[in-house]
Amino acid sequence: MTDFNTIIEAIDSSLNSMMPHSAAVLVECILAAVCAIGAYLVFAIIMIYMERKVCAAFQCRVGPDRVGKWGILQVFSDVFKMLIKEIIDIKNSDRILYNLAPFLVVMSSLITFSCLPFARGLQVLDFNIGIFFIMAASSFGILGILLAGWSSNNKFSMIGAIRSGGQMISYELSMGLSILTLVVLSGSMQISELVEDQTRGWFIFRGHIPAVIAFIMYIISGNAETNRAPFDLPEAESELTAGFHTEYSGMGFGLFYVAEFMNMFIIAGIASTIFLGGWAPFYISGLDGFNEAMCWIPGIVWFLGKTFFVIWLLMWIRWTFPRLRIDQVLVLEWKYMVPIGLLNLLIMTICVVMGWTF
C-alpha cells in the first residue's frame, strides 16, 4: 500500500533545500490549501451530479441528460447560471452578517474536510485530539446558519434559523456520544492512529453490537446535522419556502448549497473513517492471501468507496422519508437518542474493560 508520507517528505525536503525554512512552510501551506479547496470543489461537483442521478433513479426518472454526455456538464452550467445571477440587497438586513454567513458555513465545512484521511499520510490536519477538533470545527457551521436567518430580515428565515439552531445543537450531542463510543474502543483520538488501528479489522466489526448501534445513531444524527431530509426543517420548502437561505441569491445561495453537499461528504467521510476503517482494506484475520490481495487496492479507493457508499445510504434516506415535525425531531433526540447513546457508551466501556471486543 502506498504511503503518501514518503512523497510528502520528499516534497518537504526538496522545498527546504531550495529556500529558507519559513518560506518552505509558507509554500507548503499554500499547496495544501490549494489541494484541499480543489478536492473540495471536485467532490462537490461529483456529489451534486450523483444526487441528481440517484434521486432520478429512485423516482423512476432519467435525471439530467441534456448538457454534455449523460448530463455530466449539468453542474457546470448550474454554477454558471448562479454566477450570472443578480446579488440582491435586502432592505434593513444586517449587511455585514448577511454577507459573512455563507462564508462561515463553507469555512467550517472546509476545515473539517481537511481532517479527513484520504489515504495513509494524505491528510492536511492530523494531531492528537483530531476527533475533538472535527466536532468543534463542524459545529460552528451552525453560527453561519443562525446568522443567515437572523440578518435576512425575513420571518421565514428567522424561523428556519431558530429551528436549525435547536436541531443542530441537540443532535451534536448524540453524534458526539456515538463517536466517543468508538474512541473508547480504539483508545486514541488521533485520526491517523484510529485508521492505522483498523488495518487489523474495522471497528464496526470489532466493536460488534455497540459499534453497530453507534453507527446507526451516527447516521441519524449526521443526517440531522447536514439539514437533509427527513431533518430538513430549517429549509422545509413547503413550510418556510427555503428557510434560512430564502433571501440569498446567486453565489450566496451557491455557497450554502455546496456546503450542504460537502457536509454530507464530511459526515460520510467521518463515518467511513471511524466505523468502516477509512483507507484500511478489508481484513479477516487468518486469511493471509485474501488480506494481501485486498492490500493491492489503493487506500484512496477504499476510502472513497466507503464514503460514497455511506453517501448513497444518506441519499436513499433523503429520497424516501417525509419530513419530521420540530417537536418530533426534539423528542427523538432527547427522549430516545441521548439515553440510548449514553447506555451504548456504557456497554462499549464494559465490553472494552472485559475484553469482549475483537
Added chain:
Amino acid sequence: MMEVTFVEIEEFRSTMIHLHRKGMDFLREMIGMDWNEEGLGAIYILENSDTHECTEIAVRTTDRENPELPSVSDLWMVAEFYEREVFDFYGIRFTGHHDLRRLFLRKDWVGHPLRKDYDTSEEINPIRMESEPVEEFSREYDIKDDKELAEKVEKLKILHYDQYTVNIGPQHPATHGVLHFHLSLEGEEVRKVDIHCGYIHRGIEKLCESRTYPQTLAFTDRLDYLSAHQNRHALCMCIENAMGLEVTERVQYIRTIMDELQRIDSHLLMYSCMAMDMGAITGFIYGFREREKILDIMEEVTGGRLIQNYNVIGGVQADITPGFAQKVKEYCNDQKKRIREYYDVFVNNVIFTNRAKGVGVLTRNDAISFGATGGTGRASGWACDVRKRHPYAMYGKVDFKEIIHTGGDSYDRLLVRLEEIMQSIHIIEQLIDNIPEGDFRTKTKPIIKLPEGRFTASVEGSRGEFGVFIESRGDKTPYRMKFRPTGLPLIAAAHKIMKGCKIADLITIGASLDYVIPDIDR
C-alpha cells in the same frame, strides 16, 4: 324546478332556528340575490343530513340603501363565510355577524358588483397600483331598540402588534395557489389564523349573467380545474333538466366514466401534493406517474389535459375514440397494482403516520355545520356523497361503496381519497364494457332559452358537493347563476381546526383538506 318559500324578515330568524332544531343541520347553499324592485335578499338551501330532505327558504328586504338581514352564522358555521360573500357582492349587512368584512374584494372597493344597478365604469374602481391595506378592525352590526343600525367596531384579535405574525401566501408553495393565511405565532405554534381569499376572483357569476347558456359552460372548467368534468356535468344537467331535454344512455355512460376518471386524477394529485408538502418528493412523483396516464386518455378523448370542454348541453362534444375502452381498462389494471406502492413509500411510513394522525381533527357535527362535503366530510364520518344521496347519471345503477372513516384527522382524509380511487375504478369497470350504442349528442336549438323559474343541480365533485343554481326570467341569458363552491366550506373549517397547531401541521391540514383556489374565488 325549485320551490322557494319566502319568509318575512321578522319571522326569518325564528323560522331558521326552528328548521335547525328540526334537523336541517346542513346549509347546502346560500345564494345572494338581487330581485330589482322586489328587493335584495338571499336563498338558503337546507338539508337534513340523515334523511336528505331539502327545504328552500328565501328572505328579502326592499331597503336598497341600507339592506340588512338577520345573521344565521350562529346556527350554521359555514354561514359566517357565505354571509361575508353576500355582504361583499350585494352589500347586505347581516346583523349579529361578528366579523363582517369583505371576503373577496379589496377593502377599498366601491360598490357591490353583483347588484343589478352596479356601475362597472373604470373611474369608480380603477386598477389600484398600491398594495391592499390590511384590515385592522372587523365590523359587527347590531340592531338598537329603535330599529336603527348600530355599528360596532372591534379590534381584530389577529393583529395585535406585539404578536409575531407571519403571512403564509399569497405566494407560497404549500397553499397550492393564491390563498393567504395570516398567522399569529407563538414559537412554532399557531395562535390565530385569518384567511384572506379573492386574489384570483374573476367574477364568473357576474360574467355568466351576460352570457348565453352555451357560453357559460366554458367557465365551469375554470372553477375547480381538478373536477372540470363534474362541474360541467352539473351545469349541463341543470340546463337540460330545465329545458326538459333527455340525454341518451350513451351520454350518461360516457359522462359517468369521465367523471370517475377525473375523480381519480384529482385524488392522485391530492395524494401527491400531500406527499410533497410533507417532504416526501418520491411519493409525489409516484402519484404523478399514474396521473399522467389519465391525462393522456383524456387528451385523446377530449383534446385537453386540464381544461377539457367536454360536456355540452345535450351530450358531449365528441364521441369516445375507438381505443378508449381498451386504454381505460389497461390503466385501471395498472392503477390497482400501483396503489400498493403509495402505501409502501408514503402512507404507511411511520414519520407520516405520526405527523398526520390526530392532526386537524374535524368532528362530524362540525363537518356538517361547516358543510365540508367530499372526502373531508366522509373522513369525519358524515355520509355526504351526492352520488348516494341524490343519485344522478349512472350512479343509481352501479355498485360502489361510500368510503367513510370516523377519525376526522388528516390521515383519514388521505385514506378516504386513496380508497375512493379503488371505488372509482370499480365503477368504471362496471360501465366500460357496456357502453350502449346511440347518439353522443342530442341536437338542440341554436338559441337556448330556459323557462322562467329557479333550477338547481348538484354533483359530487372531486372534493365535495358542487351545485349549480340558475334563476331564469325566460331569456337566453340567466338572471342569476350561482355555483356552490366545494372549497369555501373547507376553508371555513380550516379556519377553526388550524388554531393551536404547529406551522408544519398547518401545511398538513391544508394538504389534507385538498382545496383548490379557483373554486373558492369564483
